[in-house]
Amino acid sequence: MAEENEKHEYSADSIQVLEGLEAVRKRPAMYIGDIGEKGLHHLVYEVVDNSIDEALAGYCTHVEVTINEDNSITVRDNGRGIPVDWHAKEKKSALEVVMTVLHAGGKFDKSSYKVSGGLHGVGVSCVNALSNKCVVTVRRDGKIYQQTYAKGKPQTGVEEIGTADTTGTEVSFWPDDTIFMTTVYQYYVLENRLRELAYLNKGVRLQLTDKRTLDAEGKPKTSNFYSEEGLKEFAMYLDGSREALIEDVIYIDTVKNDIPVEIALKYNTEFSENVHTYVNNINTIEGGTHLEGFRRGLTRTLKKYADDQGILEKQKIEISGDDFREGLTAVVSVKVMEPLFEGQTKTKLGNSEVSSAVDQATSEMLKYYLEEHPKQAKAIVDKVVLAARARIAARKARDVQRKTAMTGGGLPGKLADCSDRNPEKCELFLVEGDSAGGSAKQGRDRHFQAILPLRGKILNVEKAMLHRVYESEEISNIMKALGITIGTDEDSKAVNLDKIRYHKIIIMCDADVDGSHIETLVMTLFFRHMKEVIEKGYLYVACPPLYMVKSKTQKRYCWTEEQRIAAIEEFSAGKVSEKSINVQRYKGLGEMNPEQLWETTMSPENRTLRQVTIESSAAADAAIAMLMGDDVPPRRKFIEENATFANIDA
Ligand code: 0RA
Numbered sequence: 001m002a003e004e005n006e007k008h009e010y011s012a013d014s015i016q017v018l019e020g021l022e023a024v025r026k027r028p029a030m031y032i033g034d035i036g037e038k039g040l041h042h043l044v045y046e047v048v049d050n051s052i053d054e055a056l057a058g059y060c061t062h063v064e065v066t067i068n069e070d071n072s073i074t075v076r077d078n079g080r081g082i083p084v085d086w087h088a089k090e091k092k093s094a095l096e097v098v099m100t101v102l103h104a105g106g107k108f109d110k111s112s113y114k115v116s117g118g119l120h121g122v123g124v125s126c127v128n129a130l131s132n133k134c135v136v137t138v139r140r141d142g143k144i145y146q147q148t149y150a151k152g153k154p155q156t157g158v159e160e161i162g163t164a165d166t167t168g169t170e171v172s173f174w175p176d177d178t179i180f181m182t183t184v185y186q187y188y189v190l191e192n193r194l195r196e197l198a199y200l201n202k203g204v205r206l207q208l209t210d211k212r213t214l215d216a217e218g219k220p221k222t223s224n225f226y227s228e229e230g231l232k233e234f235a236m237y238l239d240g241s242r243e244a245l246i247e248d249v250i251y252i253d254t255v256k257n258d259i260p261v262e263i264a265l266k267y268n269t270e271f272s273e274n275v276h277t278y279v280n281n282i283n284t285i286e287g288g289t290h291l292e293g294f295r296r297g298l299t300r301t302l303k304k305y306a307d308d309q310g311i312l313e314k315q316k317i318e319i320s321g322d323d324f325r326e327g328l329t330a331v332v333s334v335k336v337m338e339p340l341f342e343g344q345t346k347t348k349l350g351n352s353e354v355s356s357a358v359d360q361a362t363s364e365m366l367k368y369y370l371e372e373h374p375k376q377a378k379a380i381v382d383k384v385v386l387a388a389r390a391r392i393a394a395r396k397a398r399d400v401q402r403k404t405a406m407t408g409g410g411l412p413g414k415l416a417d418c419s420d421r422n423p424e425k426c427e428l429f430l431v432e433g434d435s436a437g438g439s440a441k442q443g444r445d446r447h448f449q450a451i452l453p454l455r456g457k458i459l460n461v462e463k464a465m466l467h468r469v470y471e472s473e474e475i476s477n478i479m480k481a482l483g484i485t486i487g488t489d490e491d492s493k494a495v496n497l498d499k500i501r502y503h504k505i506i507i508m509c510d511a512d513v514d515g516s517h518i519e520t521l522v523m524t525l526f527f528r529h530m531k532e533v534i535e536k537g538y539l540y541v542a543c544p545p546l547y548m549v550k551s552k553t554q555k556r557y558c559w560t561e562e563q564r565i566a567a568i569e570e571f572s573a574g575k576v577s578e579k580s581i582n583v584q585r586y587k588g589l590g591e592m593n594p595e596q597l598w599e600t601t602m603s604p605e606n607r608t609l610r611q612v613t614i615e616s617s618a619a620a621d622a623a624i625a626m627l628m629g630d631d632v633p634p635r636r637k638f639i640e641e642n643a644t645f646a647n648i649d650a
């Protein structure tokens with residue numbers, strides 16, 4: 001590799017030309033994943049990834065992302081600046097090639113790990129293609145250059161607009177509203193990604209500014225992200241609202257078999273396993289060879305330590321791989337030259353050589369730590385032994401649940417099933433309360449919609465030991481209804497979806513504080529124990545309306561305050577017979593009759609469903625730990641900042 005690098009001095013001619021941007025506009029989802037909120041935010045990542053590439057290559061230290069007043073985005077960095085010299089073969093400037101030719105950006109410089117060669121890594125040209133307008137400003141060679149595009153097509157030449165004593169690139173773009181379902185950026189989504197990038201790339205400063213949101217002094221909302229210690233700080237951040245088992249973060253930053261490997265791990269006193277893996281800054285939600293290597297290295301090294309100390313012999317207990325990962329929070333990040341991404345969502349690493357590199361790094365890191373810290377080592381091994389005992393207790397509870405589910409006769413009595421047996425067509429509504437459950441049963445289309453009423457608040461699995469989870473009647477009913485079993489003899493947490501009975505599982509709760517608490521409890525159950533259901537895209541949340549505005553001749557359901565006001569204005573602008581307007585606020589699902597429930601919330605024609613997705617495993621993990629854990633102040637702060645119901649329930 002090193003030899004090849006040296007030959008990759010930049011020259012404009014070495015930028016290869018692949019395909020035109022028309023293809024991107026024709027089938028945007030193929031290039032950026034989707035045309036919803038996710039795809040919209042991917043545009044930002046696409047540009048930022050290029051800046052991060054510059055940072056990884058050693059040329060960039062600052063990246064600034066600004067959400068402008070009109071929801072356009074500006075990404076500014078202090079890298080080398082996109083080259084502007086003449087590209088003889090293409091007969092245009094290198095800048096124009098980078099901006100208008102798919103994949104051009106990363107194809108000629110293999111000397112660094114191209115983040116932008118990863119998941120959707122299609123380059124900035126893709127962002128350009130999907131924007132009504134795009135303006136690129138380059139500071140390079142003492143000058144400032146600028147070019148403007150519309151829907152990917154140059155509107156100007158590369159113009160010299162001034163002089164500069166620094167270098168860098170600035171890209172501003174206005175996403176095309178005829179392509180995207182929404183063009184409104186969410187601060188917290190970009191915030192989570194930039195925070196993650198700061199931890200993954202120590203030493204790079206990232207800044208997010210939102211010009212749409214001003215404080216009392218008129219200053220825009222801003223967050224700064226910078227990490228000196230990389231994953232070490234990431235692990236501390238992730239475990240911030242959990243009680244530590246050991247205070248230290250166990251950490252290594254090394255290169256094994258030419259593969260850069262960075263690992264940080266921490267143990268807490270809780271029960272879940274939270275291992276987050278990254279390849280070239282991409283969150284590999286489905287895991288892969290790096291995760292396998294990490295698990296193998298962890299199990300072998302801890303087991304050997306416990307064996308050498310004679311601990312396991314004394315305890316007379318058989319330890320399994322899972323036991324070493326209870327209460328474990330870890331981040332594994334590798335940089336791979338030519339990553340192979342596999343799996344349903346292309347987030348599973350396939351490169352086999354990575355497995356042993358991560359295994360070696362893990363084992364080296366742990367061996368050293370355990371030898372140097374006998375007290376902490378004992379705390380970890382004691383916890384592992386406890387986990388093994390709890391697992392054996394949980395197996396009994398689980399086997400009971402599994403047997404009844406497998407013998408088929410195990411459908412819960414409260415389930416009102418549908419008649420269709422094709423899981424792809426079937427939907428299960430998990431409904432808050434028996435009374436709303438009753439309305440849902442009457443309102444549904446019984447061919448493909450099944451109803452399972454939930455009695456109040458289900459167990460908070462974030463805080464419960466495994467056997468309590470399996471013993472819970474409510475949770476057992478959900479799993480039986482779904483046809484899902486958990487645990488095999490080899491892996492006590494493996495989820496079996498082969499016999500899943502519905503491909504849409506819809507959580508339907510009241511639009512109030514209790515309702516959203518129940519929603520969160522149910523989502524936590526799936527996130528912690530049936531994550532595959534979320535990954536496959538089977539989990540949804542129903543959106544019941546908040547109001548019905550009614551005049552003599554018209555009625556309108558409203559989901560937001562704005563819609564309610566608009567409906568009242570519209571109706572009162574009508575004829576004088578129309579003046580008596582009645583606003584009904586639905587405090588719960590139970591206040592709607594079955595027909596209304598069908599019309600607004602259940603009928604596939606009218607309803608809005610929110611699909612539950614995991615954009616970042618780390619962000620989801622930290623959020624759930626904070627929301628469902630014991631630590632009150634961060635939760636209060638989150639609720640104050642995100643309260644939706646404050647004005648309604650007051
Ligand atoms: C092509 C070649 C080089 C850098 C870049 C593109 C580049 C692209 C972006 C996008 C946002 N920020 C960026 N910074 C750089 C290499 C330039 C050289 O060798 O001098």
